Amino acid sequence: MIKNIIKLKNVGLFRHGCPNGAVAFSQTTGIYAENARGKSTFVTILRACHMSDVTRMIARRTIDVTDEPEVELLLDNNAMLKYENGAWSGNVPDISVFDSEFVEKNVYSGFSVRTEQRQQLLEFALGDTIVPLKKRVDELSREIQEHTTNIRESEELLRGFAAPLNLQKFFDLDPIVNANALITERQKRITAASNAQQLIKRSDPKTIKLIDFNLGPIFEVLSRYLPDIEDTAEAIVRAHLDKQNSDGFEDWISQGQVFLQTLECPFCGQSVIDLDLITAYRSHFNKAYRDLKDEIAILEKKIMSSLADSVADSAVAMAKTNAARIEAWKDQLEIDPPKLDGDALKEILVGARGVLIPLAQRKYVE
Structure with missing residues (x-):
């Protein structure tokens, strides 16, 4: 209950609403005045203080003044309720206002009774106990409206994906577990088809040539023996060669031997008739022998070239080229380039040369 109006300034017609000091209110107080004397303004002040409404106070500020509205009310518990500097302060009193605004909102206006008016009147009749339920109903109504809107928007969006099927048939389709992977794969195909010319220009990996080295012919030459060389001649020549060292x-x-065309030695001019060593030379160094020596000499060169480190280097270089070409295809194929251990390959070649070359050299001096 309001006991006194202490101050009422700059609100509507109330430039100075309490010129003679505070105005006291009793249990029942009646206010009578002619029209345009401020009764509605005073009711608006009461409604504004009950609602802590600043907007109503600003709207009712006295015309042609620069000062802000000011209101001070003394309540029955001797508490002060103030409006100053654009804000309410103090305990809010329990005030009910039945004015034209109440009738407009809750009862009747114009030529019809609107639905919201019936709803407001019902809430007023039920009292404060209905307020929490009303708030909950409003919240649920908003949620229902939001869900309805979401459903409608989702259906509109899905229709674009479902065509030419209707939504129900679209919903009845079996789910695809790996849909994302399939979509990605199809997109790659589409991209590849649109970039066909660029893909054609890409280089394919090349086959790395294997080390083509057949041991069969090597050991065939190393195991060859000339049966037409007499053992005696062989012994004579070998003894002579061992002495020279x-x-x-x-x-x-x-x-x-090609210069020994006469019976005289082309080196010293002496006769070579009936010399056992010369006869042994002719038996030992015949054409088959020379051919074998040539083959053994070629054999060593073949081993060196076929098992050279450069063979491993070429294979490693081709493997690196293939790796780069495979990497260029990564956007289309999931494949990892094979790895070639160049150091291990060279180690194998060195080991093979270390076995075969000494065998060829030993065969050459036999």
């Missing part, structure tokens, strides 16, 4: 001496004798 000079590198290349055997080749020098072998090559010199």
Whole structure:
């Protein structure tokens, strides 16, 4: 209950609403005045203080003044309720206002009774106990409206994906577990088809040539023996060669056989008739022997070239080229390039050369 109006300034017609001091209210107080004397303004102030409404106070500010509205009310518990500097302060009193605004909102206006008016009147009749339920009903109504809107928007969106099926048939379709993977794969195909010319220009990996080295012919040459060389002649020549013990001496004798066209030695001019060593030379260094020596010499070169480190280097270089080409296809194919261990390959080649070359060299000096 309001006991006194202490201050009422700059609100509507109330430039100074209490010129003679505070106005006291009793249990029942009646206010009578002619029209346009401020009765509705005073009712608006009471409604505004009950609702802590600032907007109503601003709307009712006295015209042609720059000062803000000010209101001070003394309540029955001696508490002060103030409006100043654009804000209410103090305990809000329990005030019910039945004015034209109440009738407009809750009862009747114009030529019809609107639904919202009936609803407001019902809430007023039920009292404060209905307020929490009303708020809950409003919340649920908003949620229902939001869900309805979401459903409608979702259906509109799904219709674009469902066509030419209707929504129900679309919903009845069996789910695809790996849909994302399938979509990605189809998109890759579409992209590949649109970029066909660029894909055609991409290089394919090439087959790395294997080390083509057949041991069969190697061991065939190493195991060859000339049966037409007499054992005696072989012994005589071998004994003579062992006495010289000079590198290349055997080749020098072998090559010199082509110059022995007469019965005299082309080197010293002495006769070579009936010399056992010369006869042994002719048996030992015959054409088959020379051919075998040539094959053994070629054999060593073949081993060196076929099992050279450069063979491994070429294979490793081709493997790197293939890896780069495979990497260029990663956007279309999920494949990892094979790895080639160049160091291990070279180690194998070195080991093979270390076995075969000494065998060829030993065969050459036999």
